[in-house]
Amino acid sequence: MPSLSPYKSDLDYGYAPGAFPAMECLLHRPDCARRVLLHSKAEGTEAAEKLTALAEKLRVRVEIADKALSRISGKENCFAAAVFSKFDDALAAGRPHVVLHNASDCGNVGTILRTALGFGVEDVALIRPCVDVFDPRVVRASMGALFQLHVRTYDSFDQYQAEHPWRMLYPFMLDGSRSLPDVLAGDIPADWTLIFGNEGSGLPAEFARMGQPVRIPSNDRVDSLNLSIAAAIGIYGFTQKK
Amino acid sequence: MPSLSPYKSDLDYGYAPGAFPAMECLLHRPDCARRVLLHSKAEGTEAAEKLTALAEKLRVRVEIADKALSRISGKENCFAAAVFSKFDDALAAGRPHVVLHNASDCGNVGTILRTALGFGVEDVALIRPCVDVFDPRVVRASMGALFQLHVRTYDSFDQYQAEHPWRMLYPFMLDGSRSLPDVLAGDIPADWTLIFGNEGSGLPAEFARMGQPVRIPSNDRVDSLNLSIAAAIGIYGFTQKK
Numbered sequence: 001m002p003s004l005s006p007y008k009s010d011l012d013y014g015y016a017p018g019a020f021p022a023m024e025c026l027l028h029r030p031d032c033a034r035r036v037l038l039h040s041k042a043e044g045t046e047a048a049e050k051l052t053a054l055a056e057k058l059r060v061r062v063e064i065a066d067k068a069l070s071r072i073s074g075k076e077n078c079f080a081a082a083v084f085s086k087f088d089d090a091l092a093a094g095r096p097h098v099v100l101h102n103a104s105d106c107g108n109v110g111t112i113l114r115t116a117l118g119f120g121v122e123d124v125a126l127i128r129p130c131v132d133v134f135d136p137r138v139v140r141a142s143m144g145a146l147f148q149l150h151v152r153t154y155d156s157f158d159q160y161q162a163e164h165p166w167r168m169l170y171p172f173m174l175d176g177s178r179s180l181p182d183v184l185a186g187d188i189p190a191d192w193t194l195i196f197g198n199e200g201s202g203l204p205a206e207f208a209r210m211g212q213p214v215r216i217p218s219n220d221r222v223d224s225l226n227l228s229i230a231a232a233i234g235i236y237g238f239t240q241k242k
Numbered sequence: 243m244p245s246l247s248p249y250k251s252d253l254d255y256g257y258a259p260g261a262f263p264a265m266e267c268l269l270h271r272p273d274c275a276r277r278v279l280l281h282s283k284a285e286g287t288e289a290a291e292k293l294t295a296l297a298e299k300l301r302v303r304v305e306i307a308d309k310a311l312s313r314i315s316g317k318e319n320c321f322a323a324a325v326f327s328k329f330d331d332a333l334a335a336g337r338p339h340v341v342l343h344n345a346s347d348c349g350n351v352g353t354i355l356r357t358a359l360g361f362g363v364e365d366v367a368l369i370r371p372c373v374d375v376f377d378p379r380v381v382r383a384s385m386g387a388l389f390q391l392h393v394r395t396y397d398s399f400d401q402y403q404a405e406h407p408w409r410m411l412y413p414f415m416l417d418g419s420r421s422l423p424d425v426l427a428g429d430i431p432a433d434w435t436l437i438f439g440n441e442g443s444g445l446p447a448e449f450a451r452m453g454q455p456v457r458i459p460s461n462d463r464v465d466s467l468n469l470s471i472a473a474a475i476g477i478y479g480f481t482q483k484k
Contacts, residue, residue, distance in 0.1 A: 020465070107349070111468050118460035118467050145464055181482055217482070218360035222387055223262070225360050225474075226353050232471045233478050240423055240459070 004037075004068045004083065007136050014134035015081050016144060017073040019047040022082035024144025026054045032147075033058060035083040037065040037072075042079040051080060073136060086134050089150035091123040091164065094191050098235065099125045101157060101207075102198040103227065106131050110141020111228040112196075117145040119239040125160050126153040157195075164193070169211030171195040171203050172234055174224060176215035180234065183214050184241050194234050199227045246279075246310045246325065249378050256376035257323050258386060259315040261289035264324035266386025268296045274389075275300060277325040279307040279314075284321040293322060315378060328376050331392035333365040333406065336433050340477065341367045343399060343449075344440040345469065348373050352383020353470040354438075359387040361481040367402050368395040406435070411453030413437040413445050414476055416466060418457035422476065425456050426483050436476045441469045 007015055013034060016025045019042075026033050036055045042048040043064070055062045069078045091097055098116050103109050109131050116124055126133055133151050154160045168189045193211075197203030202224070207213065216233055218225055225233075249257055255276060258267045261284075268275050278297045284290040285306070297304045311320045333339055340358050345351050351373050358366055368375055375393050396402045410431045435453075439445030444466070449455065458475055460467055467475075 111471065114464055114468060115471050118464040120461055120463075143465060148463055216478075219362055221362075221390060222356055222360040223385060226356060226470075228468075229353065229357050229470065229474045232467075232474055236458075236475050236478075 004065075004072055006071055006074070009132045009134075013083055013085050014139065015072045015083055015136045016139045016147075017075075017078050017081045017136050018140055019051060019080040021139055021142070021144035022080050023051055023054070024147045025082040025084050026051070026058060026060065028147040029084060029087065030058050032084040032087055033060045033082055034085060036060055036062045037069055037081045037083065038062060039066050039069050039079040040064050048080065088152060091125060091150050091152055093164065095123055096121045096191070096238065097123045097125060097164070097167070097193040098231065099127065099157070099160060099193055099195045100130065100231075101127045101195060101203055103130045103196070105199055105227070106135050106137035107141045108199065108226070108228040109133065110138040112231045113138070113142035113149060113151070114145040115228070115232045115235055117148055119235050121235055121239065122148070123150045126151070127157050127160060128153060128155050167191050167193045169193050169195060170234075171207035171210055171213050172230055173197070173203050173208060173213050173215065175208070176213035177208070178212060179215050179217045180237050181217065183212060184237050188238065188241055192238060194231070194238060196227060196231050196234070246307075246314055248313055248316070251374045251376075255325055255327050256381065257314045257325060257378045258381045258389075259317075259320050259323045259378050260382055261293060261322040263381055263384070263386035264322050265293055265296070266389045267324040267326050268293070268300060268302065270389040271326060271329065272300050274326040274329055275302045275324055276327060278302055278304045279311055279323045279325065280304060281308050281311050281321040282306050290322065330394060333367060333392050333394055335406065337365055338363045338433070338480065339365045339367060339406070339409070339435040340473065341369065341399070341402060341435055341437045342372065343369045343437060343445055345372045345438070347441055347469070348377050348379035349383045350441065350468070350470040351375065352380040354473045355380070355384040355391060355393070356387040357470070357474045357477055359390055361477050363477055363481065364390070365392045368393070369399050369402060370395060370397050409433050409435045411435050411437060412476075413449035413452055413455050414472055415439070415445055415450060415455050415457065417450070418455035419450070420454060421457050421459045422479050423459065425454060426479050430480065430483055434480060436473070436480060438469060438473050438476070
C-alpha cells in the first residue's frame with residue numbers, strides 16, 4: 001500500500017483513529033486489518049505496546065507515521081490508528097435491526113452504533129443519502145463498535161425491505177400513533193426493525209403508514225430530541241422488553 | 243457594548259449561535275438578550291424576519307455583522323446569533339435535578355440540557371472542573387434549551403449538597419449496585435437527583451456510598467455508553483415513572 005491519503009469514500013480502505021478503536025479493529029476484524037500507525041510520541045506507552053503485540057501476532061505491519069496520522073485524522077493529537085479494508089455484511093434475519101434513514105451527522109451515527117452494540121443489537125442499516133459509515137469520524141464516535149456489527153448501506157428503504165421482507169417495522173416519528181411505553185406494553189416480535197429519520201427533517205410522511213409508528217413521549221418545549229438520543233431511548237426500551 | 247470578541251469564560255456575556263438558539267434566547271430570556279447579529283446573506287429569510295420582528299418588539303438591537311458571526315462562532319456558515327447576559331439561577335427544591343460531575347465535552351452537556359428539558363427536568367447542576375455551560379458550543383448543542391432551564395455551576399459536589407441537602411441521590415455508575423429497571427420498579431421520591439460522571443473516568447468511587455447507585459444494564463461488548471446517552475436513558479426512565 002502506497003502513502004496514505006486523507007479519507008475519501010471511494011477508497012477501499014478506511015481509518016480507525018485512536019488507540020481504542022484501532023484495538024477494536026484488530027480484535028474483532030483481524031482479517032480486515034492492513035496496518036497499524038503509531039505516533040512517535042506514543043512509543044513505549046501501554047496502549048502502544050498492546051497494539052503492537054497484537055499486530056505482531058496477527059502479522060499486521062506497525063509503522064511510526066506522525067505525518068500520516070495528522071493527515072488522516074485532521075487532528076494533531078491522534079497517536080494511533082488502524083488502516084482496515086472496508087467490509088460489507090448481510091444483516092441477520094430473525095434478529096433486531098436498527099435502520100437509519102438519511103442520517104447526516106457522523107457523530108450521531110457513530111454514537112448509535114456504540115449504543116446498539118451496548119444493548120446487543122448487532123445489525124444496522126443505513127439508507128442513502130447518508131453519511132459514509134466508514135468515515136473516520138463515524139468510526140471514532142462508535143469507539144470501534146463498527147467492528148463488532150453487521151452494517152450495510154442501501155440505496156433506498158425499498159432495497160432494504162426487498163432484502164428483509166415481512167419484518168415488524170417501528171418508525172420513530174414525532175407524531176407516531178402510539179407512545180413508546182404503550183408499544184412496549186404489548187407484544188413485540190423477535191425480528192423488530194426500529195427506523196429513525198434525518199436529524200433535521202425526521203422520517204418522510206409515508207412511514208406513518210408502515211408497521212407501528214412510535215412516538216417518544218417528550219414535551220413540546222423542545223423541537224425534537226437529538227437523533228442519537230431518540231435512537232438510544234428506542235433501543236434501550238426494545239431491548240429491556242423480555 | 244464595543245466590538246465582540248471570540249467567546250471567553252470570563253466575559254459577562256455569551257453567544258447563542260444559530261437562528262433557532264437565538265430565537266429561544268429572545269423568547270425565554272428576553273431580559274438577558276443584548277443584541278441580535280445577522281449575516282447579510284440571511285437578510286430576507288423567514289428565520290431572519292422572525293428574529294428581527296421579535297427583537298424589535300423587545301427593543302433589542304439587530305445588526306448585520308458578517309465578520310463578528312464568523313469570529314464568535316468559528317464557523318463560516320453561522321447566519322444568526324444572539325448576544326446575551328449570563329445568568330445564574332438557584333435550582334428548585336422539591337423538583338428533579340440532573341447533576342453533571344466533571345463533564346468535559348460541550349456537545350454532551352448541550353445535548354443533555356436539550357434532553358432534560360424535553361422530559362421536563364428543569365434543574366441542572368454542573369460540578370467543576372467542567373465545561374463552561376455558556377460556551378457557544380454548549381448553547382448550540384442544547385438548541386437553546388439552556389434558556390428554559392435553571393442551571394448552576396458548583397465548585398464541588400459538597401457545595402451542591404450544602405445547598406440541597408436531604409435529596410435522594412442516584413449516582414449512575416458502571417458497577418452501580420442496582421439496575422435501572424430494578425430501581426424504577428420501586429418507589430422514587432419527587433426530589434430525585436441523577437448524577438453522571440466524566441466521559442472518560444465516570445464518577446469517583448466514593449459516590450458508590452451515596453444514595454442508590456444505578457447501573458444501566460448494557461453488555462460488556464462496549465467499554466461504556468456515551469455520557470449523553472447514559473443521561474438520556476436515566477432521565478427518560480425516571481420521568482416515565484409515574
